[in-house]
Amino acid sequence: MTTFNALLLDKREISPGVFFLTFENGKQYALDFKAGQYVVATIPTAQGAVKRLYSIASSPLDTSMFNLLVKRVEGGIGSVYLSELLPGKTITLSGPAGLFSLQESPTHKVFLATGTGLAPIRSFLSTYKSMRCSLFWGVPTIEDAGFLDYFKEIRENNPLFDYYICLSRETLETLKQAQNEVVFFPGRINVVMELYLGPTLKGQGKNQFEYYVCGSRTVVDSLKTYLFSLGVEKSNVFFEKY
């Protein structure tokens, strides 16, 4: 892993408390990564530096910049620091690192992510633009669902991509009131996934997918347990735990 200083070019709050950061690449140092990998951020504190890991949320095909997607955890050392970093400032990063990557096979990919677990999946979607894939992204409410224009654009360019934004704190009733778009579904990821891939999941077809799971340790563990309970083979499940 190489250590380098990365210049922050832009920072956007894409939904409450979730920040999309754009760093310059290729000028001072060229970060050469594979879709799905992460960087290690060195966070200065009064007690000394601490390290935090962040998945790269953009494609290695774009060599001029890279993105991170950071959820601000109140009282959290790394996430608060990054959410308050101003464009024009630099941060020390090391990387790339990590083995979470996409199998380059024609197999239909099923992406299961919650919150900022979307970051490496976004890197996959931005890199492999014609793969057959389904995204089930879990966030609590409509307000938390950023990137709608991004998903729309990916879908317009890839008819083999479908996506379902799974809203754990919404109900059919609240969604109706919000006159939402068709991509929103009330409920947790596994419930929505079963609804849309149901017949295939119950038969032999479940092992015709590759599953990529990313999110907090608890979420990843429970989704893995769920997939295995359906009879999905371990060799078809790839995951990154935050």
Ligand SMILES: Cc1cc2nc3c(=O)[nH]c(=O)nc-3n(C[C@H](O)[C@H](O)[C@H](O)COP(=O)(O)OP(=O)(O)OC[C@H]3O[C@@H](n4cnc5c(N)ncnc54)[C@H](O)[C@@H]3O)c2cc1C
């Ligand atoms: C491989 C890998 C990739 C990762 N990629 C990302 C990424 O792309 N985006 C991202 O935002 N994070 C990512 N993380 C998590 C990230 O590394 C930090 O753990 C996270 O930002 C919290 O760090 P912190 O320093 O802000 O909080 P800390 O100072 O470590 O913790 C402060 C308090 O908050 C609690 N806490 C920690 N995380 C959470 C949470 N998510 N929700 C609620 N409470 C919490 C802790 O238990 C503690 O009590 C990744 C982790 C790994 C292992």
